[in-house]
Amino acid sequence: MQKPATVLRRLAVALAALLAVTAVSPAAHARTDPKAPEEFVALSDVDPTIIQEMRYPTQHNFVGRPIDGYRQPICILTRPAAQALHKVQxxxxRRGYSLKVYDCYRPQRAVNDFVKWAEDPKATQMKAEFYPRVDKSRLFADGYIAEKSGHSRGSTMDLTVVKLPARPTAPYRPGQRLVPCYAPQSERFPDNSIDMGTGFDCFDTLAHTLDPRVQGKQHANRLLLKNAMEAAGFVNLAEEWWHYTYQPEPFPNTYFDFPVSRASLAGRR
Structure with a gap:
């Protein structure tokens, strides 16, 4: 039989070990976040003049809440993509315009968050603005939501053009009346972009870059962005006037999951 003192010592050691694990587990969990490779940069470090209105860390997006993985409202891209955007800017x-980015690198955990949201038929609070004519059950079949995104490879961004001097974008107020993203510019959310015919992230065929129903100034504005981007090596996604990928991609087959934050870029040699 073990002596009482021996039993007490062993219980004390076991308790101390348990407390130690509990105490370090949050920090240990934080350290598990992956870091960005050396090839990734903050866009503002390459070109601070490009306007950033990052939507997914906010409530003004098609989900209606901040998206997992977006810890700061900053644009992160591979260096070649950021440098090419600098040339476009x-x-x-010189023509009196500026680029404005809505989304850049997107971690895989954010894509997973989109997928989880899309599978919940009850989560439709932003439908009236972003997908008024699309049944949510069709988002996968129609290609609006997917389990992988080119954004996670680091060289894809969503962006628009703003006439200078840039007017401030009115703040989104949760619960405000939502207007369809394809409504006339004077009626839909007062983004300070030039009129592209629809708002950003509009799940509608009118958002197709060369949709023949989009004519006049709206068509010319889409071509202004398209021509400027393509001249610098970017390729447009035909279904989204705002979506561009730099070619050749430094990471054409890798989907990263480091969070969108300055901390993901820190501590690199």
Whole structure:
């Protein structure tokens, strides 16, 4: 039979070990977040003049809440993509315009969050603005939501063009009346972009870059962005006037999952 003192010592050691594990587990969990490779940069470090209105860390997006993985409202891209955007910006500035980015690198956990949301038929609070003519059950079949995104490879971004001097974008107020993303510019959410015919993230065929129903100034504005981007090596996704990928991609087959934050870029040699 073990002596009482021996039993007490062993219980004390076991309790101390348990407390130690509990105490370090949050920090240990934080350290498990992956870091961005050296090839990734903050866009503002390459070109601070490009306007950033990052939508997914906010409530003004098609889900209606901040998206998992977006810890700060910053644009992160591979360096070649950021440098190419800098070239586009220089040409647009000389014409009295500026680029504005809505989304850049997107971690896989954010894509997973989109998928989980899409599978919940009850979560439709932003339908009236972002997908008024699409049944939510069709989002996968129609290609609006997918389990993988080119954004996670780091060289894809969503963006628009703003006339200078840039007017401030009115703040989104949760619960405010929602207007369809394809409504006339004077009626839909007052984004300070030039009129592209629809708002950003509009799940509608009118958002197709060369949809023949979009004519006049709206068509010309889409071509202004398209021509400027393609001249710098970007390829447009035909179904989304705002979606561009730099080619050749540094990571064409890798889907990253580091969070969108300055901390993901820190501590690299």
């Amino acid at each position: 220089g040409k647009l500035l």
